[in-house]
Amino acid sequence: MPRSLRIVIVGAGVSGSGVAAALVRAGAAGGFSAEVELVDPRPSLGAGLTYEPGGDPRHRVNVPSIRMAAVTGGEGEEEDFHRWCLERGVLEADPAGWADGLHYPARSVFGRYLDDRLRPLFAAAGPVRVTHRRDRAIAARRIETPHGIGFAVELAGGRVLEADALVLCTGNPRPELPGVLAGLAGHRRVVVDPWAPGALDPLGRSDRVLIVGTGLTMGDVVSTLLGRGHHGPLTALSRHGLVPRSRPAGHADSWTDFTADPPAGIRDLLRRVRAAVADAGRQGRPWTDVLESLRLQNGTLWSALSIDERRRFQRHLRPWWDAHRFQAAPQVAHLVEAARAGGRLSVLAGRLVAASADDHPLGGGDGGGGLWIVHRPRGGETLVGRSYDALVNCTGAGHGASFRRNPVLAALAGQGLIRPDPLGMGVEVDMRHRALDAGGRPASNLFVVGPPTRGSLGEVVGASEIVPHALAVAEALASS
Numbered sequence: 241m242p243r244s245l246r247i248v249i250v251g252a253g254v255s256g257s258g259v260a261a262a263l264v265r266a267g268a269a270g271g272f273s274a275e276v277e278l279v280d281p282r283p284s285l286g287a288g289l290t291y292e293p294g295g296d297p298r299h300r301v302n303v304p305s306i307r308m309a310a311v312t313g314g315e316g317e318e319e320d321f322h323r324w325c326l327e328r329g330v331l332e333a334d335p336a337g338w339a340d341g342l343h344y345p346a347r348s349v350f351g352r353y354l355d356d357r358l359r360p361l362f363a364a365a366g367p368v369r370v371t372h373r374r375d376r377a378i379a380a381r382r383i384e385t386p387h388g389i390g391f392a393v394e395l396a397g398g399r400v401l402e403a404d405a406l407v408l409c410t411g412n413p414r415p416e417l418p419g420v421l422a423g424l425a426g427h428r429r430v431v432v433d434p435w436a437p438g439a440l441d442p443l444g445r446s447d448r449v450l451i452v453g454t455g456l457t458m459g460d461v462v463s464t465l466l467g468r469g470h471h472g473p474l475t476a477l478s479r480h481g482l483v484p485r486s487r488p489a490g491h492a493d494s495w496t497d498f499t500a501d502p503p504a505g506i507r508d509l510l511r512r513v514r515a516a517v518a519d520a521g522r523q524g525r526p527w528t529d530v531l532e533s534l535r536l537q538n539g540t541l542w543s544a545l546s547i548d549e550r551r552r553f554q555r556h557l558r559p560w561w562d563a564h565r566f567q568a569a570p571q572v573a574h575l576v577e578a579a580r581a582g583g584r585l586s587v588l589a590g591r592l593v594a595a596s597a598d599d600h601p602l603g604g605g606d607g608g609g610g611l612w613i614v615h616r617p618r619g620g621e622t623l624v625g626r627s628y629d630a631l632v633n634c635t636g637a638g639h640g641a642s643f644r645r646n647p648v649l650a651a652l653a654g655q656g657l658i659r660p661d662p663l664g665m666g667v668e669v670d671m672r673h674r675a676l677d678a679g680g681r682p683a684s685n686l687f688v689v690g691p692p693t694r695g696s697l698g699e700v701v702g703a704s705e706i707v708p709h710a711l712a713v714a715e716a717l718a719s720s
């Protein structure tokens with residue numbers, strides 16, 4: 241009987257719990273046993289940062305319940321979340337979740353579902369045992385074990401876990417203020433991290449609020465503020481002023497194959513996408529079919545681009561890709577649309593130029609502790625300065641800060657065991673999710689799953705994209 245593998249997974253969100261669930265299934269299928277330590281201070285399994293059970297019920301999943309990924313990964317479980325919602329009466333209890341005959345539950349509901357399914361799966365006796373350590377990993381180092389090179393993972397509570405293999409599933413790093421706003425950090429009405437519970441509480445209902453960023457988090461913030469009776473003017477600003485599309489009701493079918501001869505540059509990629517959309521239109525197909533092809537093939541497409549081309553994509557195409565790819569639940573999209581039409585929200589395209597924690601640089605303000613923000617409208621030369629009472633940073637995950645702010649990543653990078661990808665989006669991995677060391681060599685027993693791999697592997701962001709990656713890593717571990 242081979243010895244049980246000791247595996248430590250850092251992070252118990254969709255990625256970490258997805259790996260653990262796939263390991264349990266691999267064990268049940270036979271020939272593999274493991275002791276898995278799933279480290280995360282959060283009480284619930286699977287929810288991570290995104291689907292926290294206590295989150296605002298107005299924050300909805302952007303995929304209908306019937307198409308939300310089955311993180312537990314079992315056969316025939318594709319519609320498991322929807323069935324779970326039906327069994328628990330979630331859909332009737334939340335009539336506002338319906339749009340175009342589909343239901344978009346609150347993200348917190350998906351968190352409850354994940355915990356509900358994962359807990360018994362992990363508690364069941366079997367060849368793979370999963371223990372949830374409610375703690376934070378603060379360091380990790382390489383050690384020699386009787387069975388080869390492994391890891392010692394240090395937890396904040398003092399425990400040290402020894403592992404034959406380490407899987408990093410640390411997720412989306414918390415948002416950081418863009419450089420131009422750095423001087424506003426610490427201001428009582430500047431919300432650096434809108435994903436934190438109660439982040440918007442310091443805002444007054446009549447505040448003139450500047451929302452920096454116009455993506456999905458902007459939609460969440462507008463939903464929360466309007467839902468709690470905010471009546472002050474809201475302004476949202478981003479470089480292009482693009483807001484997420486509303487999720488169309490129809491099911492998108494992947495239809496174009498871009499991978500047979502993947503474009504080597506973004507110009508070529510853009511040309512072919514435009515041609516495919518035009519072709520789709522001629523055949524009476526929606527543009528979302530082309531987008532679905534890109535979503536499913538993005539790993540191959542991304543790996544065919546040189547680092548310079550990837551950088552160009554980030555600089556020039558990212559805003560368009562995000563606005564089309566990360567569609568909003570229809571309720572959220574309609575709310576944003578209605579707020580714009582009713583003059584409650586204005587969306588501006590432009591670049592932030594300066595900011596100060598004073599309501600006017602020349603004085604003469606009302607002394608109310610306002611903010612003076614200057615931006616350059618897109619395509620314009622003249623600077624525009626305006627006073628606001630509050631600012632909410634909706635610029636998304638602070639990828640650049642992940643190594644600095646996550647102690648386990650910092651410790652591993654400090655020893656040269658992992659390194660940032662060249663785009664600074666996360667941890668560099670090879671196509672098999674193995675972390676590359678400072679010299680670019682892949683480690684056989686150090687894996688990364690989820691958003692930190694997107695600089696290397698493409699779009700590993702949504703739950704449905706993460707699940708296959710989690711499965712691949714579990715298979716690699718089970719066969720090691």
Ligand SMILES: Cc1cc2nc3c(=O)[nH]c(=O)nc-3n(C[C@H](O)[C@H](O)[C@H](O)COP(=O)(O)OP(=O)(O)OC[C@H]3O[C@@H](n4cnc5c(N)ncnc54)[C@H](O)[C@@H]3O)c2cc1C
Binds near residue numbers: 376410412690
């Ligand atoms: C605001 C928001 C809304 C989203 N909405 C959707 C949606 O509707 N549909 C969709 O498909 N996708 C959505 N996503 C995408 C999301 O990235 C994935 O769906 C998925 O939840 C990511 O899971 P994860 O486990 O990789 O990361 P996370 O959910 O970020 O979880 C990572 C976990 O790692 C833990 N962790 C980190 N460092 C340590 C450490 N040192 N020690 C111990 N634990 C640690 C954290 O506590 C956290 O629980 C959304 C993302 C965000 C940010």
